[in-house]
Amino acid sequence: MNAPLNPAPALIGSDAEALQVAEALAEVLRAGAAQRDRERLLPHAELERFSRSGLWAISVPRAFGGAGVSSVTLARVIARISQADSSLGQIPQNHFYALEALRINGTAEQQRRLYGEVLQGQRFGNALAELGTRTAHDRATRLLPDGDNYRIDGRKFYATGALYAQRIPTLAVDEQGVGYLAFVPRHAPGLEIIDDWSGFGQRTTGSGSVLLRQVPVAAEDVLPFQSAFERPTTLGPFAQLLHAAIDVGIARAAYEDTLSFVRSSSRPWIDSGVDKASDDPLTLKAVGRLAIQLHAAEALLERAGEILDQAQAAPDAASVAAASIAVAEARAISTEASLNIASKLFELAGSRATLAEHNLDRHWRNARTHTLHDPVRWKYHAVGNYYLNDALPPRRGTL
DSSP: OOOOOSSSOOOOOHHHHHHHHHHHHHHHTTHHHHHHHHTTOOOOHHHHHHHHHHHHHHHHGGTSSSSOOOHHHHHHHHHHHHHHHHHHHHTHHHHHHHHHHHHOOOOHEEEEEEEHHHHTTBBBBBOOOOSSSTTTTOOOOEEEEEEEEEEEEEOOOOOOGGGGGGGEEEEOTTSSSSSEEEEETTTTEEEEEOOOOOOOSSTTTTTOEEEEEEEEOOOOEEEEEEGGTOOOOSSSHOOOOHHHHHHHHHHHHHHHHHHHHHEEEHHOSSSOOOOSSSGGGHHHHHHHHHHHHHHHHOOOOOOHHHHHHHHHHHOOOOHHHHHHHHHHHHHHHHHHHHHHHHHHHHHHHGGGGSSTOEEEEEHHHHHHHHHSOOTTHHHHHHHHHHHHHHOOOOOOOOO
């Protein structure tokens, strides 16, 4: 299905307005989230509403007509939308990632033109990851010279957002193996988007395949990518902050559904001498632990956004490392919180959690799927090495 160009999006002018719009929109998007997950109904109409809200343009710098919101605000927005529907929260993640790459490595002319497209309602997807390479960081997709321009040849997977986008930012390597990001138009000849995503969670993100068969791309639509990791930039922690926000949103949704389910249960699951599940001491202890873990995850997400904002304003080896570590801490605890809270919902709700009319198991499925995006175990390693040995973390998209 062709992704339509969103007509006349709103123009959000401030952080406060972005948060207000996200709150109102989340209430609307939440209504059909369980059904969309259960039946894998692709959210084309919901994404159009999301686009019209103006939220997809809030990270466009003020110099180019956008709100230029802080990383703290952007993370709050993504977390709030993810609480309503975590697939809808994840779909724009790579859109914002591409805008950050454009801010860091784009020319003034590229920024003016591509930011302008976003302000007019265009959505950017992604074609970054690949299957079958030796490591997750290797790329086989080629950027081939074609006169003054280029052609791209390769196959991508986990292309979240591509199915719904008007441009597909594509990572390809040149003849010397250097990585570039090409903002490929959706209808470029030789570009095919395949809806073959079959994950048991995050079911409507459309994170399937992109085929590129000698796809032509203008030189003006290509910008350096690898160089963003060869010097201190915030591209890596920025990407990871949004992933942490998605997990925090899932954790909050599971927590709220846990409270609702327990409050509606007339009796506890064991003979504890109380008449209501909400008075059962074991249930109270369990809910208390969930609340503490959720609040810790939300606090570390906020802290990470603040430190990232500082690094974006003055990037150097120390500030970028501090941002990477702060985001890694938030990502680690958001992983634990989303999985633990969603799993405890199963325990407290019992088999009723998986009934079709509740579909509460989607929170665990979504958390389990999304938290596999990159190994959280390496984040603990980087954090420990930083604090114990003063070792700066590697510069990459996973930190």
